[in-house]
Amino acid sequence: MTGEQLDLNLHTFLRHIDSIRDTLPMTILLLQPYNKKANDDFLKFLKNNVKEIEEDDGKKRILVKQDEAKVFETLERNASTSSLASKIIPESLFVSLISQYDAFLTRLLRAIYEIKPELLNGSERNLTFSQLVEMKSIDNARDFIIDKEIDTVLRKSHSEQFDYLEKLIGIKLREKLPVWQTFIEITERRNLLVHCDGIISNQYFKNCKEHQCVVNEKLKVGDRLGVPPDYFREAYECLFEMAVKLSHTIWRKLLPSDLKNADRDLNDVCFKLLNAEAFKLGDILLVFGYEQKKHFNDSFKNVFIINAALSKYLQDKKEESRKILDTKDWSASCDDFKLAHAVLTEKYDEAYLIMKKIGNNGDVDRSDYKEWPLFTKIRDEKKFKETYKKIFNEEYSVLETPKRPVQELISKEIKSNKLLKEKTVKKVASAKEIKEKQDIVINEKTKSKRKK
Template sequence: MLDKHIIDFNESLIGLRDFVELIDPFLNDKVEEHDQHVRPLVASALLKELLSEHSEWKEGEKEKFIAMQEKIQSQIDSKYSEETEVIFEKEESDDKKVKSFSIKIKSNDDTIADHISNVKKANKHISLLYTNSLISLLSNVEWFFSQILHYYYDQHPESAGVQKRTLTLKDLKTFGSVEDAEKYLIDVKIDEVLRGNFESWTSLLKEELGLGLGYLKEIMDELIEIYQRRNLFVHNGGVVNSIYISKVKEILRKDIQVGDKLIVEKQYLENSICKLQKAFILIGSELWKKLSPEDENRGEILGNIIYENLLHSRWDISEGLCYFSLNDSKINPVDKTIAQINYWLCKKELGQYSQISKEIKNIDYSDKKEIFQLGLFAIRSETEKIIELLPVVLESKQTNVERIEEFPILREFRNTPEYKEFKENSKFFKEENKEVITVDTTEK
């Protein structure tokens, strides 16, 4: 079922994020452990270069930098037994502008060499973590894409064009039935699709599966760049080739030329995960809607994915999934109301409140449950009304204090003095924090 595929895909990306977050601090601690010994050497070299090259100084400024450099150098001399020389080298362009610079450290002290070597090693490990995570991300995407294609073609084999394909007699003898042969041809078809580029995937989704994919329009260029960058790491050691240059929009490859070696930074990786998570969950959801328009589970499953992303302030992903839910006529009214409130929250957090302010101002939730009214008041930042409703919501058990403390939509409200006062005086929080004291009455 497509619901299971979507859940599994979402969980695989959560797992990828968790893995990076688990390993990344450890590697960065390793860098810092050794970098703190190298940093003074670099600072000394940069200050020497500044003092030799710079000619215009404000009163007392040069003396300040000289004192700073001498202090750092004194620390270096007292720390290392062998004489240490730090050389600043720069490469200039034809117009005498600095293109690049490097710092070389010459020393007979093995301690310095070890620290420099360990910094390089740890930085390489960090680079490998991000690069391999990007490759793993695209592997997860390809797996999910193949799963939804299998799901669709198993129901609509004629769309795969298997009737027009031929098999040899030798091939036919290996199959136990016509159904087995049909499955084989579908596998061949999907394998061919996966070997294509990202643009061919979207063409197939539109032309053969009949999907609209309107939600991909704004991020299509970014998705192509992510896909092409992954290809560089898998097939070309991360070195830019003419294929990358021809496929990627110029605005996304500014100052990148053939022969340059690309890297994957943490922010780039996180952005890639977010873009692909949003795009392919929407692709899976649109196909699900096309094949099973009456299935109400869609709203609940998307709602759970949205909430998980709201907790981590991934507003863009949540906004896209909320918008899809709002335009799904078969989603349960309760799920749709939740999607509406969360959509407004995403717009507000993305700095787009002006787009919804009129709607927010005029909407009336008086006919809805208090928990939904609470969400609306939170969007409007109406603190007094939230305080008024909180006891009602908690008394009627529409939610509990744990969720009040967790709801992303109440994050702003939780920082107000009114909320702090409410917590101090509310019986609900007192009951929650009440300690159970047990007395051991066993005779000794």
């Protein structure tokens, strides 16, 4: 049996949270002009049509003519709605991230029981005789028990779900998992947003304290938690890391004979992160990869080590890259690893000799030279292009990886709007803020009527 189900489940989840991650900046970019226009129109109206007065009690009020009240209300509603969208959409997408994780866990549990059906022997789910008769087959009865078991697990807290998994497969999943505290905090924040509109409760503090989560000391019960862009990105990265580590730990535990596919899949995940320049996640998962107790063979472990060093190298952390490389003696390795070592240690003349030795039909082919991030820097060297031409009898050209749609949209917006180049966008006064600071009076006549 192979880990095909685990593989499919993991990549389905990663694809889904990638789509959510990309949706947020695209949506915010599209909202910005709408938000700006709504606020500008409202502020322009206030400037030209509204008079500010100060009453005897010192409170400031604004005076709107009665025949302009409808315009005022419409513009205020437009400005308020656009401002709310900028708050609600990130929070909704954040909640969707956690929902995708819950769906991932559901599929993961089902895969575990299908890979090791004997694990159901410890289940406390019972069937009546009449239910068993209705099932008609053992397979149907098993599926019914699995559904009941999964439903019970999903009703538990996220921490209790890990307790269940650890007991089920007999392994400590939270060891060497520093992202655990982040995971607990984001799931607790999700609960607040779904059930309490983000208002902090005593339960939030209690659960965060129990799991040693880092929480802003200035926060108190009654404060509201939102989803700033940096926090959203951190939540995405946390769930990405958790899903990969959880899937591969279970894969290696339940299917020790399938290490080849497990190593290949994990390397594929890491390689895509390097290509996307997602170095933070890449660093974490590559270390996770080469620190596994068992690999299919040394070649797979070497790939993790080389790519871990490459990730540091591409971030201009050459000393850290060298330290990773020095954990192994590469002199007896295959030529492709020797080439990687020579490139990463910037021994280019040695690298060109190895390239010629490998030739046009070796472990490194022409697509590797064009796609592998290993050659990102050396490909700018004239001699590299000359060596490539001698080997393959063609001019060297980089194979450009298509950008994600969100990258293209952001690049387009930056070109057309210089303001987006700044790290922060100047905040425009919102209608909500104006309403909080001032009491609105349609006119003096209406005001006097209300007093009566």
